[in-house]
Amino acid sequence: xxxxxxxxxxxxxxSWSVQGKLTPKVVTKGEGVFFWDENGKRYCDMASQLVNLxxxxxxxxxxxxIKDQAxxxxxxxxxxxxxxxSSLAKRIIDLLPDEFGKCFFTLGGADANExxxxxxxxxTGRHKIISRYRSYHGATYGAGxxxxxxxxxxxxPGMPGVVHVLDPYCYRCSFGQxxxxxxxxxxxxxxxxxLYENPxxxxxxxxxxxxxxxxxxxxxxxxxxxxxxxxxxxxALFICDEVMTGFGRxxxxxxxxxxxxxxxxxxxxxGVNSGYVPLGVVAVQSRIAEFFDNRMxxxxxxxxxxxxxCAASLAAIDAYEEEGLIENASKLGEVFAEKLGAMKEKxxxxxxxxxxxxxxxxxxxxxxxxxxxxxxxxxxAGPMAEVAKRFDDQGVAAFLRWNYIFLAPPLIxxxxxxxxxxxxxxxxxxxAEAVILG
Ligand SMILES: Cc1ncc(COP(=O)(O)O)c(C=O)c1O
Numbered sequence: 464x465x466x467x468x469x470x471x472x473x474x475x476x477x478s479w480s481v482q483g484k485l486t487p488k489v490v491t492k493g494e495g496v497f498f499w500d501e502n503g504k505r506y507c508d509m510a511s512q513l514v515n516l517x518x519x520x521x522x523x524x525x526x527x528x529i530k531d532q533a534x535x536x537x538x539x540x541x542x543x544x545x546x547x548x549s550s551l552a553k554r555i556i557d558l559l560p561d562e563f564g565k566c567f568f569t570l571g572g573a574d575a576n577e578x579x580x581x582x583x584x585x586x587t588g589r590h591k592i593i594s595r596y597r598s599y600h601g602a603t604y605g606a607g608x609x610x611x612x613x614x615x616x617x618x619x620p621g622m623p624g625v626v627h628v629l630d631p632y633c634y635r636c637s638f639g640q641x642x643x644x645x646x647x648x649x650x651x652x653x654x655x656x657x658l659y660e661n662p663x664x665x666x667x668x669x670x671x672x673x674x675x676x677x678x679x680x681x682x683x684x685x686x687x688x689x690x691x692x693x694x695x696x697x698x699a700l701f702i703c704d705e706v707m708t709g710f711g712r713x714x715x716x717x718x719x720x721x722x723x724x725x726x727x728x729x730x731x732x733x734g735v736n737s738g739y740v741p742l743g744v745v746a747v748q749s750r751i752a753e754f755f756d757n758r759m760x761x762x763x764x765x766x767x768x769x770x771x772x773c774a775a776s777l778a779a780i781d782a783y784e785e786e787g788l789i790e791n792a793s794k795l796g797e798v799f800a801e802k803l804g805a806m807k808e809k810x811x812x813x814x815x816x817x818x819x820x821x822x823x824x825x826x827x828x829x830x831x832x833x834x835x836x837x838x839x840x841x842x843x844a845g846p847m848a849e850v851a852k853r854f855d856d857q858g859v860a861a862f863l864r865w866n867y868i869f870l871a872p873p874l875i876x877x878x879x880x881x882x883x884x885x886x887x888x889x890x891x892x893x894x895a896e897a898v899i900l901g
Contacts, residue, residue: 465489465501467489467501468487468489471487471489472485472487478602479614488500489501493508493519493520493521494519494520494521495519495520495521495873495875496508496519496520496872496873496875496876496880497520498520498860504858505858506858506859506860507858507859507860507872507880507883507884507887508520508860508872508873509859509860509861509870509871509872509884509888510860510861510862510869510870510871510872511871511872511873512738513733513738513862514675514707514712514733514822514862514869514871515732515733515734515737515738516737516738516873517710517711517712517733517734517737517738517779517783517788517873517874518737518779518782518783518786518788518873518874518875519737519873519874519875519876520873522737522739522778522779522782522875524778524781524782525736525737525739525775525778525779525782526739527778528774528775528777528778529739529740529771529774529775529778531774532547532770532771532773532774532775533771535770536770537770537771538769538770538771539770540765541568541763541764541765541766541767541768545768545770545773546770547770547771547773547774547777548568548768548770548773550773550777551566551568551768551773551776551777552565552566552568552768554776554777554780555731555735555744555746556746558716558717558780559717559729559746560725562725562748562749562750563729563746563747563748563749564747564748564749564750564751564752564753565746565747565749565752566744566745566746566747567582567744567745567747567760567762567767568742568743568744568764568767568768568769568772568773569732569742569743569744569745569764569767570741570742570743570764570766570769570772571601571732571741571742571743572600572601572606572704572706572707572730572731572732572733572743573600573601573602573603573606573607573743574601574603574606574743574764575601575706575730575731575732575743575744575745576600576601576605576606576609576669576704576706576730577601577603577604577605577606578745578762579667579669579702579728579730579745580592580605580606580609580622580667580669581761581762582728582745582747582751582760582762583666583667583700583702583727583728584666585754585758585760585761586666586700586751586754587666587667587698587699587700589663589664589665589666589699590623590624590664590666591624591625591626591660591661591664591665591666592609592624592625592626592665592666592667592668592669593626593627593628593653593656593657593660593665593667593668593669593699594609594610594611594625594626594627594628594668594669594670595611595627595628595629595630595670595671595674596611596612596627596628596629596630597611597612597630597632597674597677597678597680598610598611598612598630598670598671598674598677598704599612599614599671599675599676599677600669600671600704600706601706602614604618604621604622605621605622607621608621608622608625609622609625609669611627611677612676612677612841613841624664626656626660628652628653628656629649629652630649630674630677630680631649631650631680631682631683631686632649632678632680633645633680633681633682633683634814634815634817634826634834635834636648636649637649638652642683645683647683647685647686647689649682649683649686650685650686650689650690650693651689653668653690653693654693654696657693657697657699662696662697662698662699665697665699666699666700667694667699667700667701667702667727667728668690668693668694668699668700668701668702669702669704670687670690670701670702670703670704671703671704671705671706671707671708671718672703672704672705672708672709672713672717672718672719672721673708673713673718673721673819673822675707675708675822675869676707676862676864676869678817678824678826678867679817679818679819679822679823679824679869680817681817681819687719687722687723687724688722688723688724690724691724691725691726694727700727700728700751701724701726701727701728702726702727702728702729702730703717703718703719703726703728703729703730704730705717705718705719705729705730705731706730706731706732706733706743707733707822708822709729709731709732709733709734709735710731710733710734710735710737710779710780710783711734711783711788711789711792711820711821711874712734712792712820712821712822712871712874713792713796713819713820713822714789714792714793714796714819714820714821715789715793715820716789717729718819721819727747727748727751728745728746728747728748728751729744729745729746730743730744730745730746731743731744731746732744734779735776735779736772736775736776736778736779737775737779737782739775739779740769740771740772740775741766741769741772742769742772742773742775742776783874786875788874788875789874791874791875791876792820792821792874793820795821795876795878795881796818796819796820796821798878798881798882799818799820799821799823799870799881799885800818800823802882802885803816803818803823803825803870803885804816806825806885806888806889806892807825809889810889810892810893810896811831811896811900812827812828812829812837812892812895812896812899812900813825813826813827813828813892814826814827814828814831814834815828818870821871821872821874821876822871823869823870823871824867824868824869824870825867825868825870826866826867827846827847827850827866827867827868828866836865836866837866837899838865838866839865839866840865840866841865842865844863846895846899847863847865847866849895849898849899850863850868850891850892850895851863852895853891853892853894853895854888854891857887857890857891858887859884859887859888859891861888868888870888872884
């Protein structure tokens, strides 16, 4: 084993892992949709790392922008006005609906959500926040408390005032409905919970624009619009977490644009500069920004609006625009959906497939009729390990969690590369099924 590996295992604590079980791959190179391990083995990055490298590895324009900004001015405190910071704020506001006015910069998704929480509470003078069980909003205390999934326990008892609600999960509807009989009970449930909680105390409803790491859950038609109405009825803000869905992932600039809604606050990170350097954003409507014209904004970070990170974002946004990457995600999203649909028909262990743009999930089951998950929710990998092993052997990097396979390739992927990766995945599933089904 290499020195890199030895030092890693001796000195590095890795995220979300039982440390003693880890055998991390040593990666030495990345380019476009591929990366290579220290033995020269190539992997197709079908997860864009953590669904953040939207323009792929080592995009020359973004790398150059980082170098240029480092030469010019590495750092200046957030209290000063600086070119890359102010240009980026304008550029982001220009991408958003007219209602949006200003940006607060952070270093990533969790702290974007933390600051959105503080802004919402200060603006409304209320303290409760509604979020969903099948959600992830980050690992810090407030964002961890908002999170509904099993990444929450370490922050419990979490931030007071967070109330979780059930999800729009059509394949496993908590309300026992089928698409034909759905009366959007999942949205009415949110309204009912707000009533029980006392609407005058509810500052915001906080939702991922499209639920990501809990299964790419596509809500029934009209769900997001109904949530918007419910927020308006009770004077609560609608905050969309676009950390994973922003910047083209769903085939639109932002995930909320797949619905007929305008959120009050939008949080972003990951794709904002394709993850090359840390950056997050809280974009707020003008009326919220103006509230702070005469009041203290109790938010601050030493690295808020870091010039190098903002310069990288400007270059990434150039790349999205000049290379038509949002359009590519939308166009290839159709090919992606068709191929996933065909895989669902073919494979006995695929229960459901869901995708929007280049954001997809395959849900594996023991039996298509009973829909019992192939590996249990929040349980050990079990038979899913057979899938993971084959992906690794055959050079596909995907993100597997419980009985889900997440597929979110860089938006620069070509149709030929996408088809090639999907055919490898198809083959891996056939081989894994042969072992699992005996
Ligand atoms: C929807 C969503 N929100 C927030 C976060 C947290 O972002 P970060 O890891 O940059 O803090 C993530 C990370 O995966 C996410 O998917």
